[in-house]
Amino acid sequence: MNQPAAEEQIIFLQQIQRLFVEGEFVATYKFALLLSLAELAVEYGDDSGNGLPLSMLRVGEKFAELYWRQLAEYSAGLPDTTGGVLHQNHGAQAAVVRSLRTIYRATAGKLSLARLHNAWPSTVRAVASTIRTMPLRYLQVLGGKLEPFLYSYPCRPGFIDLNPGVAFNFRRYQGLIQHLARAGWVEHIRSNKQNAPMLGQVDDLESFMFGSARAALGDVARVLAPLQNHRCFYCQERIDQRAEVDHFVPWVRYPRDTAHNFVLAHRVCNNDKRDMLAGQRHLESWMSHLEKRGNEIGGQLLQLGFVTDPASSIHVARWAYEQGVDTGSIGWIARGHTEPLVSECLAVFRRPGGCLQPS
Numbered sequence: 115m116n117q118p119a120a121e122e123q124i125i126f127l128q129q130i131q132r133l134f135v136e137g138e139f140v141a142t143y144k145f146a147l148l149l150s151l152a153e154l155a156v157e158y159g160d161d162s163g164n165g166l167p168l169s170m171l172r173v174g175e176k177f178a179e180l181y182w183r184q185l186a187e188y189s190a191g192l193p194d195t196t197g198g199v200l201h202q203n204h205g206a207q208a209a210v211v212r213s214l215r216t217i218y219r220a221t222a223g224k225l226s227l228a229r230l231h232n233a234w235p236s237t238v239r240a241v242a243s244t245i246r247t248m249p250l251r252y253l254q255v256l257g258g259k260l261e262p263f264l265y266s267y268p269c270r271p272g273f274i275d276l277n278p279g280v281a282f283n284f285r286r287y288q289g290l291i292q293h294l295a296r297a298g299w300v301e302h303i304r305s306n307k308q309n310a311p312m313l314g315q316v317d318d319l320e321s322f323m324f325g326s327a328r329a330a331l332g333d334v335a336r337v338l339a340p341l342q343n344h345r346c347f348y349c350q351e352r353i354d355q356r357a358e359v360d361h362f363v364p365w366v367r368y369p370r371d372t373a374h375n376f377v378l379a380h381r382v383c384n385n386d387k388r389d390m391l392a393g394q395r396h397l398e399s400w401m402s403h404l405e406k407r408g409n410e411i412g413g414q415l416l417q418l419g420f421v422t423d424p425a426s427s428i429h430v431a432r433w434a435y436e437q438g439v440d441t442g443s444i445g446w447i448a449r450g451h452t453e454p455l456v457s458e459c460l461a462v463f464r465r466p467g468g469c470l471q472p473s
């Protein structure tokens with residue numbers, strides 16, 4: 115284990131702070147790059163403390179996903195404001211927005227359709243190329259000096275190599291970094307004079323930019339119902355039309371729609387679970403559910419345009435449960451019943467054959 119010592123973690127956090135205070139942000143790219151790297155560390159990294167290579171295309175796709183909802187016209191709905199697409203740059207509109215706009219229009223703003231569009235790969239390549247020439251170069255410039263504390267720079271072609279310890283820190287301090295980067299991004303948009311005609315005096319920018327971009331889940335419910343034998347994932351009783359699609363790892367812990375994280379549950383079960391992680395027995399049945407049905411779920415939800423990488427969903431779950439155990443979280447069992455999350459529940463992630471192949 116090469117996990118960074120406590121002092122090294124503090125130095126990392128200090129450098130992250132410096133990045134916000136001393137970094138120069140002409141465009142919102144740096145916030146998006148930081149968020150992308152932090153999320154990919156959760157989805158593909160581990161807590162060994164080792165370095166983590168990330169392909170530029172993977173980073174480009176994550177970047178596109180972050181900007182996607184901000185391509186919609188923002189309207190504050192206030193007197194003296196006009197609707198429009200937010201400016202992500204102090205000069206001309208950001209190149210990433212221009213790259214994404216065509217496919218955004220072609221798919222009526224549906225990311226699930228865009229992923230299946232034949233122009234998606236070239237769009238992601240264009241986004242990756244903007245990342246390479248802009249934020250990748252400037253993200254780590256603090257007080258005018260290059261401080262390569264996240265990744266070595268210049269980068270090897272086609273990759274960003276996170277330094278040893280960085281994925282560990284991103285995973286441990288995910289919530290903090292998400293908050294800092296989102297707040298910085300919102301503030302950047304707000305302080306850009308070109309956005310003034312759209313914003314007015316008060317606004318709900320944060321929820322517009324990052325809020326609840328939950329995918330339309332009706333189609334997901336239709337796919338999952340037969341695969342769960344028309345039974346609630348949690349209580350195993352029959353479900354009716356009022357069943358809801360639940361994020362197994364709650365949305366507040368990790369705000370991303372991935373195919374294998376969806377389960378179908380009674381509305382009452384789902385509401386009672388709220389933002390809690392499910393208890394150990396549910397975690398175990400989720401893992402065996404994925405072993406049995408994972409390929410079918412992935413195949414069908416891919417058609418609906420969802421991200422279908424079971425290994426990444428399991429990775430995120432493992433990260434969330436490890437955090438839950440570390441911080442003494444409560445696991446939800448049934449209506450009105452919870453249990454403390456204990457380290458025994460992590461054993462399920464170490465079981466042989468517990469890992470699925472990416473589809």
Ligand SMILES: [Zn+2]
Pocket residue numbers: 346347348349350351379380383
């Ligand atoms: Zn139920």
